[in-house]
């Protein structure tokens with residue numbers, strides 16, 4: 015089997031570390047793994063398949079040697095280096111929001127739109143974590159019933175804010191104040207309906223990301239999407255309460271059956287036995303979990319459901335690795 019030179023930028027962060035775990039777990043065919051982060055991490059060593067790999071500053075990356083570079087960096091770093099990686103000849107797959115709004119950069123979820131991957135375009139965006147899990151579940155329902163509008167409320171884990179988010183929750187759980195808090199309020203014992211900057215119209219950045227990205231990924235530019243995004247004191251895995259309306263009447267049982275046969279989804283829809291998706295059970299998994307599927311009384315075309323996924327895996331690292339796997343499978347490299 016052919017093996018590939020893989021670069022990871024942002025390798026010391028939560029998503030970067032999860033990428034390394036995912037490529038081990040999924041046995042991604044790696045010839046050489048090169049790890050990059052900031053100057054602060056110079057000479058740090060990270061274990062991969064039993065070998066210690068030294069982390070280098072991203073400025074020192076020679077992208078002409080990479081078949082794939084997975085970026086797990088903030089937007090400003092991705093914006094600077096991902097085009098260099100793509101120009102180097104390999105594929106650049108970016109986890110930040112730097113390129114998602116660009117017309118000629120596709121946001122890829124392999125279960126939905128891998129047909130957009132080509133040999134000519136070398137830069138692809140990973141979706142925002144809360145959008146990824148929502149799109150995976152809504153796509154098969156949309157294909158069968160035609161999506162008309164969506165309302166979603168999220169319950170998002172602190173690991174979605176990276177290392178600093180986890181540090182703030184842990185410090186507060188131990189009765190301390192975080193040294194470098196990322197949230198404008200305490201997160202322990204709290205739910206904060208505010209993720210990313212407010213836009214002046216009452217929406218925060220995460221809500222706007224969900225609206226834009228869901229439309230782009232599903233190819234439905236006019237889809238009405240009402241999102242409320244909430245940070246909750248959970249370490250890992252985002253949960254979402256979804257109300258979706260369709261063009262045709264939809265029955266909860268048929269919808270459950272449709273989802274159970276769809277790629278990347280695990281159905282947990284057995285309330286009689288207290289079985290429904292839970293953050294604690296979704297941790298470390300690459301699939302999206304769906305359950306609590308219900309019709310809405312007096313509203314034939316509507317469905318309510320509960321969706322959970324590991325934000326660091328399907329919401330970031332696993333989806334990025336799956337894109338690389340798809341590029342290999344489609345013989346594009």
Ligand SMILES: NC(=O)c1ccc[n+]([C@@H]2O[C@H](COP(=O)([O-])OP(=O)(O)OC[C@H]3O[C@@H](n4cnc5c(N)ncnc54)[C@H](OP(=O)(O)O)[C@@H]3O)[C@@H](O)[C@H]2O)c1
Nearest residue numbers: 024026027028029051052055086087088110174176177330
């Ligand atoms: N966390 C999630 O659930 C999630 C989900 C989807 C997308 N994302 C996106 O993925 C990206 C990474 O998120 P994260 O949660 O992993 O953040 P994180 O834990 O804070 O990690 C940030 C990474 O970026 C590196 N970095 C910072 N400044 C740098 C610089 N000047 N040059 C090179 N590298 C630098 C850090 O290296 P040092 O250790 O050297 O500082 C670290 O490896 C972000 O764009 C985020 O929006 C995150």
